Structure formats: C-alpha cells, structure tokens
Amino acid sequence: MPSTFDTVANIISETCDIPRDTIKPESHAINDLGIDSLDFLDIAFAIDKAFGIKMPLEQWTQEVNEGKAPAEQYFQLNNLCTRIDELVAAKGA
Amino acid sequence: MRIEYFQLIDRIVDLNLADKTIRTEARVPTASTIFEGHFPGFPLMPGVLLIEAMAQTSGWLVIGLTKFTRMPFFAALKQAKLRSFVTPGQGLALSARLLHEGSGFAMTTAEIRCENKLICNAEITFRMVEFPNAEFRASMEKMATLLEFPRGALVHG
Numbered sequence: 001m002p003s004t005f006d007t008v009a010n011i012i013s014e015t016c017d018i019p020r021d022t023i024k025p026e027s028h029a030i031n032d033l034g035i036d037s038l039d040f041l042d043i044a045f046a047i048d049k050a051f052g053i054k055m056p057l058e059q060w061t062q063e064v065n066e067g068k069a070p071a072e073q074y075f076q077l078n079n080l081c082t083r084i085d086e087l088v089a090a091k092g093a
Numbered sequence: 094m095r096i097e098y099f100q101l102i103d104r105i106v107d108l109n110l111a112d113k114t115i116r117t118e119a120r121v122p123t124a125s126t127i128f129e130g131h132f133p134g135f136p137l138m139p140g141v142l143l144i145e146a147m148a149q150t151s152g153w154l155v156i157g158l159t160k161f162t163r164m165p166f167f168a169a170l171k172q173a174k175l176r177s178f179v180t181p182g183q184g185l186a187l188s189a190r191l192l193h194e195g196s197g198f199a200m201t202t203a204e205i206r207c208e209n210k211l212i213c214n215a216e217i218t219f220r221m222v223e224f225p226n227a228e229f230r231a232s233m234e235k236m237a238t239l240l241e242f243p244r245g246a247l248v249h250g
Contacts, residue, residue, distance in 0.1 A: 038168060041168065041169070041198045041218055042218075044195050044196070054196055055195070058196045061197070
C-alpha cells in the first residue's frame with residue numbers, strides 16, 4: 001500500500017504535470033512547485049476522493065491569511081500528509 | 094432565455110438534492126443582436142453561451158445543495174465538447190450532476206440536449222464563496238423566483 005506521501009505526490013505529478021522525482025516531502029506546494037490556488041482545487045478533489053475525506057481548505061486558507069498559521073503548516077507536503085492522516089484517522093474514529 | 098442579460102436558462106424543471114442533480118430548460122430566442130454577428134446569414138447560438146447555460150444550470154444545483162448560503166463562481170472548465178449547432182428558436186433540455194463538493198469548491202458534470210440529442214457536455218469547477226453583498230444576494234433571490242427555483246426542495250432535501 002503506497003504511503004500518504006506517495007499518493008499525494010503522484011496526484012500532484014499527474015494533475016499539474018510536474019515530474020514526480022522533483023516532488024519531495026519538504027516541497028512547498030505553492031512556493032517550490034508553483035501550484036496556484038485553482039490547480040490546487042484539482043489536487044484537493046483527487047485527494048478527497050483518494051482518501052475519502054474533505055480537506056478543510058477554506059479553514060486552512062483563512063488561518064494562513066489571518067496569520068494564525070504559517071502556510072508551511074498546510075502546504076508543505078510532509079505537513080499536508082500529516083493533516084491528511086489526521087483526517088483519515090478522525091473519519092475512522 | 095434573455096441572452097443580452099446573461100440569463101441562459103428559462104426554468105428549473107427539477108432539483109433533486111438527494112441525487113444531487115438538476116434539470117432546467119431554455120429556448121433560444123428567434124432574434125437577438127448576437128445572431129447579427131454570430132453569424133451574418135447563418136445565425137448560431139455561440140458555444141461559449143451554451144457553456145454558460147451549463148454553468149448556470151450547475152450553479153443553481155450548487156446553490157440548492159448549499160441551501161442558498163454560498164454563491165458559486167465559474168472557475169474552470171474541462172472536457173467541454175460542442176457536438177452540434179444550436180440555432181434560433183430551438184428548445185434545450187439542460188441537466189447537471191454534482192461530482193464533488195469540496196471545501197470552498199464544487200465540481201459538476203453538465204450537458205444540454207435538444208430533442209433528446211446530446212448537443213454539448215462538460216465538467217465545471219466552481220469556487221463557492223459567501224454572497225458578496227446583500228444587493229447581489231437579493232438579485233439572486235429574485236432570479237430564483239423567476240426561474241421557479243423549487244424552494245420546497247431545500248426544506249425536504
């Protein structure tokens with residue numbers, strides 16, 4: 001079974017046509033991979049479907065915009081994968 | 094259909110919140126300044142307006158599913174196919190189905206048929222935001238009434 005990171009990285013690679021080997025756990029989706037907010041909707045769609053969750057993008061974006069959380073907390077891939085794992089665990093609880 | 098006012102559908106025929114589907118209908122006007130340019134001597138309903146008609150149909154579905162709390166704005170279009178010409182006076186049957194409701198966005202698949210023949214279809218992405226202001230919200234409420242938006246579906250959905 002692929003790891004959360006492998007699944008997310010494959011989704012990003014396929015959705016945004018980014019070479020898979022350039023996508024690292026420490027990559028920042030926006031700053032390093034150049035993914036914009038519209039492309040991120042396609043990624044969110046694929047992640048929601050793959051994991052059976054609904055990523056709270058609105059809440060995350062609001063927290064970042066209001067300075068309550070750094071963007072890295074949600075959009076650096078290793079952190080994003082941790083959030084996904086938390087959502088999957090919460091779904092099964 | 095009032096093309097000049099960007100009203101591309103005439104009536105909401107059915108809104109099924111359980112199935113996350115909607116059906117609407119529209120009749121292309123027999124005369125419009127748009128047909129004078131598109132095209133002289135060969136009037137055709139512009140494909141971009143057929144896409145807008147699918148977006149409006151999908152948009153009312155999203156408004157219904159979010160119970161009039163969010164306004165969907167057209168954000169992306171995929172797999173759009175314009176399969177046949179549409180000419181003045183033709184009646185159109187439009188439908189849409191929700192593919193996914195994410196956080197702050199929604200995706201639908203929509204199509205238009207004329208005499209049961211598939212005319213066009215596409216997948217559409219919307220950003221969903223709060224209504225920008227009371228005036229805009231009121232205009233949408235007014236349009237909902239005009240289109241016979243089935244408000245009872247919101248109670249029972």
